[in-house]
Structures are given as C-alpha cells and as structure tokens.
Amino acid sequence: MPRAERRMVPDVTPMSYYGQPVLKAPTWKWPIAGYLFTGGLAAGTSLVGASARIRRDRRLASAASAATLCALGASSAFLIEDLGRPSRFHHMLRVVKVTSPMSVGTWIFSLFSALAGASAAAEVGERAGVPERVARPAAAVAQVGSALVAPALATYTAVLVSDTAVPAWHDARRQLPWLFAGSATASGGAMGVVLSAALAPCGGGAFAAGPRRMAVAGALVEVGADEAMHRRLRSINTGDVAKPSVDSAYATGQPRRLARAARACTVGGAAAVALAGRRDRPRTRLIAGAGALSVLSGAALQRFAIFHAGRASAADPVYTVGPQRLRLVPPAGQP
Amino acid sequence: MTIIDRSSTGTDVTLAGVGTPAYDREQRVGFFTDTSVCIGCKACEVACKEWNDVPADGLEFLGRSYDNTGRLSADTWRHVAFVEQPVATPETQAVSGMRWLMSSDVCKHCTSAACLEVCPTGALFRTEFETVVVQQDICNGCGYCVSACPFGVIDQRKGDGRVWKCTLCYDRLRGGQTPACAQACPTQSIQFGPLEQLRERAATRVDALHQQGVADARLYGEDPADGVGGFGAFFLLLDRPEVYGLPPDPVSTTRDLPGMWRMAGAAALGMLGLAAGSLLEGGRRA
Numbered sequence: 102m103p104r105a106e107r108r109m110v111p112d113v114t115p116m117s118y119y120g121q122p123v124l125k126a127p128t129w130k131w132p133i134a135g136y137l138f139t140g141g142l143a144a145g146t147s148l149v150g151a152s153a154r155i156r157r158d159r160r161l162a163s164a165a166s167a168a169t170l171c172a173l174g175a176s177s178a179f180l181i182e183d184l185g186r187p188s189r190f191h192h193m194l195r196v197v198k199v200t201s202p203m204s205v206g207t208w209i210f211s212l213f214s215a216l217a218g219a220s221a222a223a224e225v226g227e228r229a230g231v232p233e234r235v236a237r238p239a240a241a242v243a244q245v246g247s248a249l250v251a252p253a254l255a256t257y258t259a260v261l262v263s264d265t266a267v268p269a270w271h272d273a274r275r276q277l278p279w280l281f282a283g284s285a286t287a288s289g290g291a292m293g294v295v296l297s298a299a300l301a302p303c304g305g306g307a308f309a310a311g312p313r314r315m316a317v318a319g320a321l322v323e324v325g326a327d328e329a330m331h332r333r334l335r336s337i338n339t340g341d342v343a344k345p346s347v348d349s350a351y352a353t354g355q356p357r358r359l360a361r362a363a364r365a366c367t368v369g370g371a372a373a374v375a376l377a378g379r380r381d382r383p384r385t386r387l388i389a390g391a392g393a394l395s396v397l398s399g400a401a402l403q404r405f406a407i408f409h410a411g412r413a414s415a416a417d418p419v420y421t422v423g424p425q426r427l428r429l430v431p432p433a434g435q436p
Numbered sequence: 437m438t439i440i441d442r443s444s445t446g447t448d449v450t451l452a453g454v455g456t457p458a459y460d461r462e463q464r465v466g467f468f469t470d471t472s473v474c475i476g477c478k479a480c481e482v483a484c485k486e487w488n489d490v491p492a493d494g495l496e497f498l499g500r501s502y503d504n505t506g507r508l509s510a511d512t513w514r515h516v517a518f519v520e521q522p523v524a525t526p527e528t529q530a531v532s533g534m535r536w537l538m539s540s541d542v543c544k545h546c547t548s549a550a551c552l553e554v555c556p557t558g559a560l561f562r563t564e565f566e567t568v569v570v571q572q573d574i575c576n577g578c579g580y581c582v583s584a585c586p587f588g589v590i591d592q593r594k595g596d597g598r599v600w601k602c603t604l605c606y607d608r609l610r611g612g613q614t615p616a617c618a619q620a621c622p623t624q625s626i627q628f629g630p631l632e633q634l635r636e637r638a639a640t641r642v643d644a645l646h647q648q649g650v651a652d653a654r655l656y657g658e659d660p661a662d663g664v665g666g667f668g669a670f671f672l673l674l675d676r677p678e679v680y681g682l683p684p685d686p687v688s689t690t691r692d693l694p695g696m697w698r699m700a701g702a703a704a705l706g707m708l709g710l711a712a713g714s715l716l717e718g719g720r721r722a
C-alpha cells in the first residue's frame with residue numbers, strides 16, 4: 102500500500118508510563134564493550150599466530166601468541182570486573198546451558214584460553230629446557246587448536262548481545278555476527294601488521310602480506326556488515342516522528358560520534374594498510390603500522406558504538422513500544 | 437478443601453484465604469491482577485516489602501499522581517501505577533472529567549522466561565509451582581537477565597551486586613500459603629491461585645465488564661500463544677498496556693536464539709575461511 106494511504110492521524114496514546122523506559126538499563130558497563138573488542142582481538146591474533154606457526158615463522162608465531170595472551174588477560178579482567186559479585190565468577194562454570202550465550206561463551210572462552218595458554222607455556226618450557234621435539238609440536242598443536250576455536254570466540258559475543266530485549270541489539274541479530282567476525286578478523290590482521298613492523302623482518306618483497314590482506318578483508322566485511330545492520334535497523338519503524346526507526350538510536354550523541362569515528366578509523370586505516378607496505382621499506386612499514394593501529398581503534402570504537410546505541414535504545418520507550426505497537430496494529434490496517 | 441501440606445505440629449495445612457482457591461504442589465500457580473478494582477492503597481507493595489525483607493528504595497518525590505515508587509526494581513517487587521487521564525464526552529469530545537487507572541505491576545513469571553533462559557549460572561530456576569525464582573547463593577551478578585527481560589522487571593541491587601525480583605513468595609507457597617501481596621489486597625484486585633482457574637475467572641470478569649459497558653477492558657498476558665508463552669501473572673487492564681508502562685507485544689528474546697546461533701556459526705566459518713584465505717595464500721613467508 103502506498104505511503105500516502107497509510108494512517109493519517111498519528112497514534113496519540115503515550116508510548117509509556119510518564120515517559121519512563123519499559124526496559125531496565127543494561128547493568129553492563131564499559132568493560133563489556135572493551136571485552137567485545139579484546140575478545141575479538143585475541144581471536145583474530147591467534148589466527149595470525151597459527152598461520153605463522155604453520156609457515157614456520159617462529160618469531161611472528163611467538164609474538165602473536167604473547168599478544169593473544171595479553172588480549173585474553175584484559176578480557177578476563179573486564180569480564181570479572183563487570184560482575185556484581187566478582188568473587189563468584191566461577192559460578193559460571195557450574196552449568197552448561199545452550200539457551201544462555203553467556204554460558205556457551207564461558208566454555209568457548211575457557212577452551213580457547215586453555216589452548217592459547219598451553220601453547221605459550223610450551224614455548225616458555227622450551228626456553229626453560231624442555232626438549233625441542235616435545236615443546237615445539239606441543240606449542241604448534243595448541244596454537245593451531247586455539248585458532249580453530251577462535252572464530253567461535255569472535256562471533257558468540259554477537260549472539261550474547263543480540264539475545265536480549267535491547268532493541269538496537271536484538272534487531273541487529275542477523276548482521277552482528279558478521280560485523281563481529283569482520284571486526285575481529287580486521288583486528289587480528291592489524292595486530293599481525295603491527296607485530297611484523299615491530300619485529301622488522303628484513304627480506305624485501307611484500308611486507309607482512311598475509312596479515313595485511315587479512316586486515317583489509319576483515320575491514321571490508323566489517324564495514325559491509327555495519328551498512329547492512331543500519332539498513333535493517335532503519336527498516337524497523339517506531340511510528341514516532343522524531344525517532345522514526347530503531348536506527349535513530351545511532352542518530353545522536355555518543356553512539357553517533359563513536360560510529361562515525363569507527364568508520365573513519367577503519368576505512369582510513371585499511372586503505373593505509375592496503376597501499377603501504379607493498380615493498381618492505383622502513384617508511385612503508387611505519388605507514389602500514391600506523392594504518393593497522395587505526396584499524397584496531399576502528400574495531401574498538403565500533404564495539405563501543407554498538408554498546409552505547411544499545412543502551413540508548415533501551416533507555417527510550419519509543420524503541421521498545423513503537424515497533425511492538427506497529428506489529429499489533431499495522432498502519433495500513435488501522436480502522 | 438485440598439490438603440496441601442502438613443505443618444510441623446502434624447496438623448494438616450489447608451488453604452482458606454478468602455476467594456483463594458486451593459492448590460496442590462506441582463500445579464502451576466500465579467496471579468490475576470484485576471486492575472479494574474484496584475483502589476491504589478499499595479497494601480501489596482507494603483506487604484511484599486515486609487514479608488520478603490526487601491530493603492528501602494529511597495525516599496523520592498516523583499510528582500506522578502500518588503506514585504512515588506516509580507517502577508519495579510531490585511527493591512520493589514510490586515509497584516502500583518497511577519495514571520491520570522482526562523475523560524471526554526463521546527459526542528462533543530469535550531473533556532468532562534478525569535479518571536484514574538491504578539494497576540499493581542509484578543514479575544510476569546513468563547512461561548518462556550528470557551531471564552531464566554539466559555542465566556549462565558543456573559541461579560534463576562523454575563520452581564515446582566512453575567514460577568521463576570533467583571537463588572541468591574548462586575547469582576554472581578552478571579546482569580544478563582536484566583537486559584533479557586522484555587518487561588524491565590529484574591534488576592541488580594546496588595551495593596549487593598546480585599539481581600532480585602518477585603519470587604511469588606516461594607517460601608509461602610511451600611508452606612501452603614497465599615503470597616503476601618494477594619493476602620493483603622483488600623479488594624481482590626490481586627487474585628492468587630492455580631493458573632487454569634485464574635484464566636477462567638478472568639474470562640468471566642472481562643465479559644462482565646464488557647456487558648457493563650466498559651469496552652476498554654482487556655486481558656493482558658493470559659494467552660499462552662503470546663510472545664512469552666503466556667504470563668504466570670497476568671492482568672486485566674482498562675487501557676492499552678503501554679499506558680501502564682507495559683510492552684504491548686513482548687517477545688522472549690530466546691525465541692530467535694536458534695537462528696542467531698546458526699548465523700553466528702556461518703559467520704564463524706566465514707571468518708575461518710577469510711583468515712585462511714588471506715594468511716595461507718602464497719608460498720612465501722608471511
């Protein structure tokens with residue numbers, strides 16, 4: 102039915118009780134947004150590490166392994182810090198529940214950490230005197246194992262935030278896994294570029310070709326999924342004049358600023374990574390490294406944008422009640 | 437009268453509350469909150485606080501009619517809403533007076549309870565009465581249930597860190613008693629009993645109101661086919677749910693979970709392929 106023939110008189114029934122939100126504000130604070138980034142970073146970096154291990158580039162493999170552990174350390178700190186009762190964090194381990202993405206995620210995180218930790222331990226062991234023929238295969242198997250779990254670690258967090266009543270998260274449930282996967286891939290590749298630049302391999306030819314390709318491809322997926330997400334959110338009408346769709350949660354304030362900065366950092370950084378470093382020279386290494394840092398910032402900002410847009414959409418009853426009301430009484434069928 | 441338990445003294449405990457039907461263990465019980473007879477006395481709020489030892493939630497002056505409680509929270513498990521509405525004469529549309537809508541809100545004890553489903557510790561569980569309760573010795577305050585509840589019921593208690601909400605007086609149910617709020621309600625606006633009976637009673641009541649000319653009377657949450665599988669605590673409202681601060685078409689977020697897992701699985705495989713394609717391509721060292 103054409104737009105002009107739809108409901109003429111706006112629905113004047115208030116959207117809520119004294120304008121109060123229908124939903125409770127998420128109790129999650131910034132560490133959770135931080136974890137969305139560091140978890141993806143750990144996953145992406147472990148993929149770089151495993152491929153370096155397969156290609157027998159032991160310096161990059163060890164560096165990536167160390168970076169993965171750092172990202173994991175930050176992740177654990179963020180996750181535990183955000184609990185209302187941090188001393189009870191181990192209660193997460195008393196059940197396995199497929200209906201709870203947080204429970205599934207706890208087990209994915211634990212498995213990934215165990216493998217990444219084992220790989221690093223084997224390397225330390227080698228230095229401490231464990232025979233090479235034991236330590237090296239152990240490190241390699243654990244590192245490749247962690248890389249196989251990594252995609253699950255990077256994408257379960259999308260299900261974690263989508264499986265809520267928060268409109269800007271739940272309504273983006275089909276796009277968020279791709280966004281998170283792309284963003285984690287970009288972060289991993291970018292970390293690979295940064296590590297390669299720091300290790301300064303001198304061999305001529307292309308500089309960190311694999312991680313560079315990975316960073317650019319990940320950034321493309323991230324930006325594409327982000328576009329798809331906004332298109333989806335724009336299609337969910339609220340019936341409100343000032344905030345016409347759920348995407349309006351991204352239209353003002355912090356979510357808008359963060360989303361814009363994220364896009365600029367990701368696109369600019371990916372371009373720099375793609376263009377610089379085709380020849381291995383100190384200057385191009387520097388530019389590619391800076392681009393990689395920009396891609397990393399973009400990924401972090403993107404997670405914070407999503408986090409804050411979710412909070413904004415939960416705080417305003419229009420995003421909760423509007424689409425539900427239109428679902429019950431579609432505008433065209435209005436008596 | 438059904439014998440529902442045996443007390444410590446050996447005498448049979450039966451249920452004899454006014455207007456409260458007998459119930460057995462293993463039977464789904466709930467509330468039918470008939471807001472058309474609510475007088476806004478807040479006896480339910482007080483009784484709930486008293487019985488459950490719920491801490492004070494601050495002294496706020498909200499200036500919203502007679503409601504200074506505001507909302508359900510970790511420290512408010514029953515909340516009486518006061519809506520003041522101008523009433524117009526149908527013929528002239530001129531405002532001819534005011535009406536008060538009062539409604540005592542509570543946890544819905546959803547059939548498909550998102551809070552319970554997403555809880556990663558198993559602290560939230562379903563009791564033998566099919567109510568939804570938090571085990572306070574298990575909860576670690578992850579806050580997932582808070583974002584999952586489509587009604588904004590459950591919340592974290594400040595300074596305590598754990599989440600709290602209505603237990604439908606689990607302790608009283610086990611003792612064969614009526615929950616405190618329903619016991620205290622002087623108008624039987626809050627009715628407690630086996631859910632099946634409450635649904636029948638609600639259908640009769642809404643028909644009666646329609647016959648008396650209250651065309652706006654409607655049931656909210658009585659339908660097991662709704663987005664949360666029906667409420668264990670449902671309502672009779674005199675206006676649209678959103679007017680009382682209730683979502684008009686709540687859906688349990690976990691309904692879409694299988695699709696979300698599938699999409700995440702696809703994205704995970706895509707990520708693995710993307711990484712392998714870009715990292716392992718070419719023979720030279722990366």
Ligand code: SF4
Nearest residue numbers: 543544545546551585
């Ligand atoms: S109303 Fe909210 S807190 Fe109560 S059972 Fe349903 S989802 Fe859980």
